Amino acid sequence: MTQGLGPGAGYFWAIQTTPLPIPMRPLFKVIFSVLALLVASGIGGYFYMRRQFMPPPNQLVVTELPATCSFAWLADTAAGRAMPHAAVLVPVQLPGCPRTCYLQFDTGAPYSVLYAKPLAALQARYPALPFVGAAQLDTARNFRFAIGQGQVQARWLKVLNTGATQLPADSTAPFVIGTLGADVLAGQALVLDYANRRFSLVAQVPANLARQATFVPLAFTNRRVLLNMGLQGEDKQLLFDTGSSAFALLTDQANWQAMAIPGAPAHTVGVNSWGKTLTAYTVPTAAALQLGGVTLPLRTVSYIENTDWKQNLLMRFSGMGGMLGNEPFRQHTVIMDVRGERFGVVRR
Template identity: 60%
Template sequence: MKFFRNILLAVLTLLLVSGLGGYFYMRKKFEPAANQLVVEGLPTDFHFEWHAGGTQPANPRASLLIPVTLPGCPRTCYMQFDTGSPSTLLYANSLAALRKKYPATAQRLLPHSDTIHNFTCTLGQATLQARWLRALQYGASELPTDSTVHFIIGTLGADVLDGRALVLNYAQQRFSLNAQLPDSLARHTAFVPLSYEGRRVLLQAQVQGKPQQLLFDSGSSAFALLTSQATWQQMAQPQAPVQTTASNSMGRKLTTYTTATAQAVQLNNLTVPLGTVTYVEGTSLMQNTLMRFSGMGGMLGNAPFSQRTIVLDVRGGRFGLVQ
């Protein structure tokens, strides 16, 4: 009897140690590299652009684009603002096209392996610098002949928010980055707690009357709430039509299923109707595991705030909706 009890204790101990080891492994796996961005010259305030495409059928607000200017390049370029990405990234194909058209950029925009060193650009009145940024084999390999067409050179990630406060006015398409949130604006804003652990913007809200931790993902411009298929089925309006959309995320083919919902997100004392709810097929095992380990109830996109102004006050640990 004692022999079998000892075996059982040994097995339970092994399972416990394995579970803890797996937890710390996954936590380490999801930790982003150290933040390389330095932002000087704040506050900055400028007009952002919506970019159509990325899905079939095309969505006029598929991406939220930030205009940037580069040394030696007379053309305005753009970066997709994506808080779902913890680190800012550059697109090697797009940089190659710039080097070919504008030789003055060659020294600054030439990757070494998959890395750009000593990168700099301007965001409105501010200057963004990084000792190094990853350059993915992605982006357009040719510059469009029409200079008014958006030419996207990378992704501006959540690292630009580190220790700062962002005000996104969707109705007027204004992007305002501040060292700290002005008191005059804070007095007219309803806040909920915001976590920035691992440079992921997680906010506390209520969905279906239950507390939820939602990832605010500005890269999910076309969707209100991305969630699991099971939750999607609970939230969908009965007999509502389902829109199936094919899209591409960094070369990975995704299929989304969107339908109408009467549910809303509750932020403090404010109710924000969702309108639609979506689930996605084709995500990677790593993304699915992140969802499970983080405890996230879903990803909240730009769509619910299309006529509102939101505040991402990382410095103050709060997410706000301006009243």
């Protein structure tokens, strides 16, 4: 504070700036004002982060259940790493369209979206389709599709300017037109048989299947599938994200380091997150999930670098221990019983 004021100035400055006693009442007001500001900032931050987690109202109406189909795996290769199970693709039928289209099933997305470029390609090939002009808009209204015999109608869906621009020459090749989010699960139950690639959305879990399953609590807060499971000897809340199929568990760097097998090399791969390329690091792990008496080895654990501040804050604010992908369950049948607030793994 006294640097550059000259010899002796420090003593003079100290004398001149010695604070006079502040009366208790003004001091109390100052302290109270600071505390009030901190509380107000904390409350404001809480509600800001809560709004970031809050999805728009559910626009999907699902009828004529069960909606049962055979899903497809989307394969991918990134940075030399073969990923045969990069995404779960659910086949859908559109009114007036002879071609089967696909939606990527992503429980990490709290609402479904469509992709503008595939819609435009479909419209060019089949001019009679009922969603004329949707590809040029940011919203498609009264959009209908079928999953097996189940019928889904969306009052409106967001349309993102992404996706394939041309239909594949092979009419049996999956043509992805959007994302099927967790909104399709609201009030329902989903039986996902990974081993036999069966997707079945039902009003309630069949009793005979429920008797074969081990269940843990499931919360569907803000249309996010949150599971309570044992991990590393602790009870953890994990988000089940079928959109992160290529990874067993995504967590933060500290947990990643703690769970890694010592000395094991990390595999680095670039991943696309809504048009932004992020870097994922994956290492072998001996850790396993615990669901009652069922043990599910993770085999690998990953963390992603270069996530933005908003994503980091959302993760911390949620209290989640990480995001589970499909990989630990790939040889099992899982039950997401949103109505019954439980998640089950069918014993083999």
